Amino acid sequence: MNNEEILEKLLPIFHEELDNEEIVLSRETTADDIEEWDSLSHIQLIVAVEKAFKIRFTSAEIQSWNDVGEMIDCILSK
């Protein structure tokens, strides 16, 4: 799976978990760009991404990303 495919798969997860269909994602998107993306909904995203990609993030990884790009890299590394 490449960068684009992951991004495509992430988008509906963000829409569903953050309950906002208008979110647009790129590698550069950060939590500051999306109002609904706070520390609590971050956990919802993590759990949903883990399920969708059948992977597990370590506790350190969960807090380490600065933007969506780093999240994608982390998924790619699994």
Next chain:
Amino acid sequence: MTKTFSQLKKSSKKIAENSKTIKVAILGDTATQFLNVALQGTAFDQGYHFEIYEADFGQISRQIMDPTSEFYDFEPEYTIVFEASHKLLSYYYKSYNDQLNFAQNKINYLEDLYHTITQRTKSKVIFCNFPEIDSQIFGNFSQKVEASFGFQQRKLNYLLAELALDKSNLFIADLCAIQNKFGRDFMFSPNVYINTEMVLSLDILPVVAENMVGIISSIEGKFKKCLILDLDNTTWGGIIGDDGLEKIQIGSLGIGKAFSEFQHWVKALQRRGIIIAVCSKNDEDKAKEPFEKHPDMVLKLEDISVFVANWENKADNIRKIQSILNIGFDSMVFVDDNPFERNLVRENLPEVCVPELPEDPANYLEYLYELNLFETASFSENDAERTKQYQIESQRATALESFTNVEEFLKSLNMISDVQEFNNFSKPRVSQLSQRSNQFNLRTVRYTEEEVNDLIQSDQHYTLSFTLEDKYGDNGLICVIVLEGLDPENIFIESWFMSCRVLKRGMEEFTLNTIVETAKKNGFKKLIGEYIESPKNQMVQNHYENLGFKPENGKWILEIADYQPKEVNIKTKNN
């Protein structure tokens, strides 16, 4: 049937019209934000609006011990105290010198919390018990080491249940049972815990929230009272009409075992006071045959309150069962193996709970165990009598048809009522009836046993309980009155509720005669009644008007001096 956390989060932002607001405080020693959201969402889905006060975590004792805390300002109706097993384990590690008394010390502390809350508020208290963490310090041998965490944790859970036995405002959210069913790895996500200090996984939160809302809603009077069973391939394996008595599957062999165990479960529910009805597409005589003749049948005809077997559609048959039992559709559960019948009932009677039974009968029970269908807030010894009472009611209904004149019929019943003030014997039943009565209930005040006790002690209150017995049998305690003397002249009917089983027998008039007598004896001049509308009590909307009360400022007034006792066919029992 359980929703996901994300779905609950969406529901949590909505407030349903006409939903009852309930004030709930959550006090936890770990982060409870998600639990808060899940509770609000679940409450919305079940027709409630939870107004929640959530203390910052780790504030349990400060909030409860300090009488000026935000917790007391909030005036909760329910207080959920959620202490996590994780914290328990870390206290255990720190209490190195007294690990032998760890559970006892903890329970003393919890008992203190309970007493402090209930002394200062009217709040009911829900404690969570402690899903086990097996820290493997001793392995299996921990069961032989009294001071081990494994031993102390189990002891604590046991002591907590014991504490709840005699504290009527204390309820236990049985998280241990949830962990037993779903497993620790499903219940707890270490990486989420490390990052958020939350001990419940997102996947388990809906289950936990449903469990807690279930406790609250059953105290509020909403719970299941009746289980309606399909027969072929639900109660036994095979089709009685095609296979015949010898070939249906039941007993200890093969798949028959699944049906026998299912029947044992149903029988246990019946003994607990759940009304069992049958709704089957069959000829009635064929459908009854296994109950009468099959040696392996656990359920017998005398366990069934209403037996409907015919070829009409099941929604109509369930309506018929409902009209005989006179209980709400939302208190009924319908179990059927056939998806077509299930959908037909869901579409026509959306309030009836219809579990999506798995295809393989071997899975029936484990699936049903997940749903916590029969949550209750009370249990009394005479619950098991209920089946008989409803059977008698069917006989009475048949007898009524043979009389052309209702008055004659009522006379022929030889009705006797035992009227008493509340006492220790009637206390559990009074409390229970206050929770069960939704339709014939003028103000819908629910009483716990402790609150009934307060009424017994109170000087301002006059209490009356009524039984009703007739030639067919004893209905038990079926009507309750709570009167409050407002001043030397005026007496207020705080509560008037009655079981719908005894409607249209003149019990209302008989009760009013008794109320007036009581009021007169104590020197009151004016009787004041009030009707508070609830979603279910339209039945008594005109109750006071029908009995001759006059409207005044939203209340109903009866001058005691002018009252002429009403004619009734019920006699008072001489004790």
